[in-house]
Amino acid sequence: TGSTRPQRLLRAVQKKATQGDPQSVIATIDDFCRHSEWAMNVGDEKGLILDSIVSEVNPSTALELGTYCGYSTVRIARLLPPGGRCITLEFNPAYAAVARQVIAWAGIQDKVQLVEGPSGDLIPQMKELFGVQTFDFVFLDHWKDRYLPDAKLLEECGLLREGTVLLADNVICPGTPEYLQYVRNSPRYESRYFKSHLEYTKVEDGLEKSVFLG
Ligand SMILES: CCCNc1ncnc2c1ncn2[C@@H]1O[C@H](/C=C/CNC(=O)c2cc(-c3ccc(F)cc3)cc(O)c2O)[C@H](C)[C@H]1O
Numbered sequence: 001t002g003s004t005r006p007q008r009l010l011r012a013v014q015k016k017a018t019q020g021d022p023q024s025v026i027a028t029i030d031d032f033c034r035h036s037e038w039a040m041n042v043g044d045e046k047g048l049i050l051d052s053i054v055s056e057v058n059p060s061t062a063l064e065l066g067t068y069c070g071y072s073t074v075r076i077a078r079l080l081p082p083g084g085r086c087i088t089l090e091f092n093p094a095y096a097a098v099a100r101q102v103i104a105w106a107g108i109q110d111k112v113q114l115v116e117g118p119s120g121d122l123i124p125q126m127k128e129l130f131g132v133q134t135f136d137f138v139f140l141d142h143w144k145d146r147y148l149p150d151a152k153l154l155e156e157c158g159l160l161r162e163g164t165v166l167l168a169d170n171v172i173c174p175g176t177p178e179y180l181q182y183v184r185n186s187p188r189y190e191s192r193y194f195k196s197h198l199e200y201t202k203v204e205d206g207l208e209k210s211v212f213l214g
């Protein structure tokens, strides 16, 4: 029973990154993925776009769908204002366990609530479980065929407000055609594509920023 890639990524963080320094955790993961083992983190190029949009929104309450190893959780949480928090959902316990340790190593665990379970079950419980009124920012990076149903579920649960920003990874590669068609054609969203590349490669990918209009 060998180690998994997420476990090897965590070992690299604990070996090479400075504890309590989110930037060094991010840099260590990017170096690991570029030079040792590719992993499906949003990465450094798309990560800069993520950073700029998170900084612009300056969210008090952010939601992330699909924690995986916690790379984008660290990117988002390190930019939150005082009192801001990021709720991140991960249904695979092994990935959640790795992500908790990555987030702790970065020293930003007080800004993060990692919840284990499927988004479809957890989103309807956000208000009662976490006292969430509405989200200011949502990062979609889980199974690509779940972006659309979960965006609709967030609407139905009253968790979006006028101005909430949805940011979706991988709208080109692997692609999320139904989600894209919806946010680009719905009168309830103002949508814009940020062209970039698939993490650590030259393959085209991009992020779609969609503002909920209420
Ligand atoms: C019903 C469950 C839904 N609810 C859920 N609720 C909670 N957690 C959920 C849910 N659905 C999934 N998750 C978790 O989120 C993570 C899943 C992440 C998925 N990401 C990709 O598939 C991807 C692929 C490539 C890629 C590109 C090119 C290639 F050649 C290969 C790969 C690149 C990328 O940037 C990518 O993000 C994690 C693994 C998984 O346990």
Ligand SMILES: [Mg+2]
Pocket (backbone or CB within 6 Å): 040, 041, 042, 141, 169, 170
């Ligand atoms: Mg992704």
